[in-house]
Amino acid sequence: MENKQWIYANRPTGRVGTEHFELRHTTLDTSLARNEVLLKAHFISVDPYMRIQQHERRTYDEPHPLGIVQRAGVVSRVLSSASDHFKEGDWVLGYNGWQTFDKCHASELKKLDPDAAPVSTALGVLGMPGRTAWFGLMEAGKPRPGETLVVSGAAGAVGSLVAQFGKRAGCRVIGLAGGSEKCAYLKDRLGLDEAIDYKKFPDALSLHTYLKTLVGGVDVYFDNVGGMITDAVIPLINLRGRIVICGTISQYDGGLDHPEMAPRVLQHMLFQRATIQGILARDFAHRIDEQIAILAPWVRSKEIVFDETVVDGFENLPNALNMLFEGKNIGKLLVRI
Amino acid sequence: MENKQWIYANRPTGRVGTEHFELRHTTLDTSLARNEVLLKAHFISVDPYMRIQQHERRTYDEPHPLGIVQRAGVVSRVLSSASDHFKEGDWVLGYNGWQTFDKCHASELKKLDPDAAPVSTALGVLGMPGRTAWFGLMEAGKPRPGETLVVSGAAGAVGSLVAQFGKRAGCRVIGLAGGSEKCAYLKDRLGLDEAIDYKKFPDALSLHTYLKTLVGGVDVYFDNVGGMITDAVIPLINLRGRIVICGTISQYDGGLDHPEMAPRVLQHMLFQRATIQGILARDFAHRIDEQIAILAPWVRSKEIVFDETVVDGFENLPNALNMLFEGKNIGKLLVRI
Numbered sequence: 001m002e003n004k005q006w007i008y009a010n011r012p013t014g015r016v017g018t019e020h021f022e023l024r025h026t027t028l029d030t031s032l033a034r035n036e037v038l039l040k041a042h043f044i045s046v047d048p049y050m051r052i053q054q055h056e057r058r059t060y061d062e063p064h065p066l067g068i069v070q071r072a073g074v075v076s077r078v079l080s081s082a083s084d085h086f087k088e089g090d091w092v093l094g095y096n097g098w099q100t101f102d103k104c105h106a107s108e109l110k111k112l113d114p115d116a117a118p119v120s121t122a123l124g125v126l127g128m129p130g131r132t133a134w135f136g137l138m139e140a141g142k143p144r145p146g147e148t149l150v151v152s153g154a155a156g157a158v159g160s161l162v163a164q165f166g167k168r169a170g171c172r173v174i175g176l177a178g179g180s181e182k183c184a185y186l187k188d189r190l191g192l193d194e195a196i197d198y199k200k201f202p203d204a205l206s207l208h209t210y211l212k213t214l215v216g217g218v219d220v221y222f223d224n225v226g227g228m229i230t231d232a233v234i235p236l237i238n239l240r241g242r243i244v245i246c247g248t249i250s251q252y253d254g255g256l257d258h259p260e261m262a263p264r265v266l267q268h269m270l271f272q273r274a275t276i277q278g279i280l281a282r283d284f285a286h287r288i289d290e291q292i293a294i295l296a297p298w299v300r301s302k303e304i305v306f307d308e309t310v311v312d313g314f315e316n317l318p319n320a321l322n323m324l325f326e327g328k329n330i331g332k333l334l335v336r337i
Numbered sequence: 338m339e340n341k342q343w344i345y346a347n348r349p350t351g352r353v354g355t356e357h358f359e360l361r362h363t364t365l366d367t368s369l370a371r372n373e374v375l376l377k378a379h380f381i382s383v384d385p386y387m388r389i390q391q392h393e394r395r396t397y398d399e400p401h402p403l404g405i406v407q408r409a410g411v412v413s414r415v416l417s418s419a420s421d422h423f424k425e426g427d428w429v430l431g432y433n434g435w436q437t438f439d440k441c442h443a444s445e446l447k448k449l450d451p452d453a454a455p456v457s458t459a460l461g462v463l464g465m466p467g468r469t470a471w472f473g474l475m476e477a478g479k480p481r482p483g484e485t486l487v488v489s490g491a492a493g494a495v496g497s498l499v500a501q502f503g504k505r506a507g508c509r510v511i512g513l514a515g516g517s518e519k520c521a522y523l524k525d526r527l528g529l530d531e532a533i534d535y536k537k538f539p540d541a542l543s544l545h546t547y548l549k550t551l552v553g554g555v556d557v558y559f560d561n562v563g564g565m566i567t568d569a570v571i572p573l574i575n576l577r578g579r580i581v582i583c584g585t586i587s588q589y590d591g592g593l594d595h596p597e598m599a600p601r602v603l604q605h606m607l608f609q610r611a612t613i614q615g616i617l618a619r620d621f622a623h624r625i626d627e628q629i630a631i632l633a634p635w636v637r638s639k640e641i642v643f644d645e646t647v648v649d650g651f652e653n654l655p656n657a658l659n660m661l662f663e664g665k666n667i668g669k670l671l672v673r674i
Contacts, residue, residue, distance in 0.1 A: 060608040245606045259600035267593050269582045269615035271397040276613040278606035
């Protein structure tokens with residue numbers, strides 16, 4: 001069987017793009033060993049964390065090796081199975097990477113129920129981004145009714161959920177995003193209290209001044225972006241405020257290897273007895289069942305909005321990854337095969 | 338009765354010194370209203386936090402007003418009393434400021450037992466610095482046996498206690514201080530595992546490189562200093578490490594108003610799922626009894642070393658405050674009247 005694979009071929013130093021990947025046509029032996037399953041990919045994920053793993057040095061993992069299929073979460077359908085747990089036609093979630101077909105051990109797969117929720121949500125609200133958003137906000141952010149929550153990257157997969165979870169928790173929620181389309185989305189579709197287009201501000205100080213007038217103090221800052229936005233928000237943190245570092249996407253084009261210079265902010269942690277906590281979805285991997293028990297009913301009842309930006313075509317995977325850093329997605333960015 | 342007072346007269350923009358205070362001779366009416374107590378100061382405190390309060394803008398408090406007696410903790414003796422709770426000769430702790438005599442309501446005073454510990458320790462290990470060190474380390478730092486604790490400002494009032502509490506908690510303790518005398522103190526008198534003279538390093542990168550070789554990863558970083566030392570330590574934080582921001586004395590000469598530029602560090606919080614928490618002694622003011630119950634026996638048995646640098650003479654108070662920022666003290670800096 002012909003298989004197509006995107007190989008991670010060259011480490012980017014700045015923005016990642018097609019030039020860092022090689023499209024390879026290979027042949028997949030479809031014979032199955034005991035407990036193996038043959039899969040056809042339907043939805044392949046692109047996520048900001050992929051760019052972190054492409055660094056040469058250790059970040060939160062060892063670097064993604066060169067010369068292998070780009071790792072990624074994938075929603076697939078079972079073509080054939082030598083496992084008692086899966087049968088032809090089953091929908092599954094696996095970490096199969098950027099390839100059209102794969103063969104793997106049944107233990108590496110999670111069965112999906114297409115009647116419970118659209119299968120693509122296993123890469124979104126019912127998957128890694130949803131886990132990050134739910135536990136990151138509730139466990140690290142600890143939102144309380146009447147508090148002010150500021151979310152950066154609020155139109156993205158994680159941010160759009162955090163913002164809505166914050167509203168459910170009774171917070172006043174201010175979302176930051178790039179561009180008027182995203183800001184209209186935050187106000188009109190997600191129902192946030194305020195939406196701020198950070199691209200309108202030339203620097204951290206002007207954004208800070210605007211935020212100070214609009215928002216006053218910040219009880220919870222859920223940060224997906226870092227950089228200038230974070231410089232503007234941290235000095236507004238309230239007494240015993242919580243800052244959750246979920247991502248720093250503004251720094252992923254080289255700023256992790258060669259950190260930008262920025263004004264020191266730790267004095268504000270002292271004055272306000274505030275906390276900063278870094279979180280990753282994996283910190284909550286043992287609580288997937290809890291996540292789904294809480295979130296799936298909200299998805300089915302549409303109490304939570306979860307939008308996807310879907311790019312069609314396996315060939316477009318590197319471009320789709322690039323789109324994340326161009327800020328072109330609203331909600332979860334996916335490639336449909 | 339003649340009273341001498343140091344009035345906070347001019348806001349410093351850089352280093353604080355005598356020029357920011359005025360020595361005033363006043364007359365104190367010694368007649369007492371019901372429940373008032375007349376006091377003679379014996380030990381007056383100088384603390385780094387005083388410099389923070391001298392800023393024009395709000396920090397963790399409103400700015401210290403100009404034209405009034407410099408606020409400070411004071412250990413005094415009762416000269417006369419119109420309160421049932423105090424009698425002539427009693428030792429007391431109050432927040433009476435930089436003056437030789439004071440008259441205040443009995444409810445503002447805490448009686449000291451000179452047989453339990455030297456009365457000056459009420460400004461040190463059994464007072465605010467001890468509370469900061471004990472609860473800051475144990476509650477925010479959460480040290481565990483076998484972990485690595487790095488303490489900046491390790492020869493100071495808070496740092497010297499944190500370092501010893503860390504040893505008691507079973508940590509490997511590395512202290513940073515300025516100069517070979519302080520480093521010898523850390524090793525020989527406090528028994529730390531390593532002492533590093535940060536002044537030997539021209540920049541954060543060279544200090545970081547040295548620390549990385551010597552220390553490896555850091556589980557708990559108790560920071561009294563900020564600046565270059567913090568830039569060097571944070572990238573070494575271990576998985577789920579705890580960073581306690583207790584002070585940033587390197588920034589008190591103007592860096593709070595005009596923050597220095599420094600490399601961004603929040604990515605490390607994400608990679609290591611680490612936390613930063615700011616603490617102040619006041620966060621634990623309701624636990625003074627607990628503090629004293631734990632620490633006083635250790636002070637009496639000399640299981641905990643607590644040294645003082647004593648400056649004699651009321652006239653020297655502004656100079657003594659200045660000495661803190663020159664790094665001239667080992668242990669708690671006090672002025673004896």
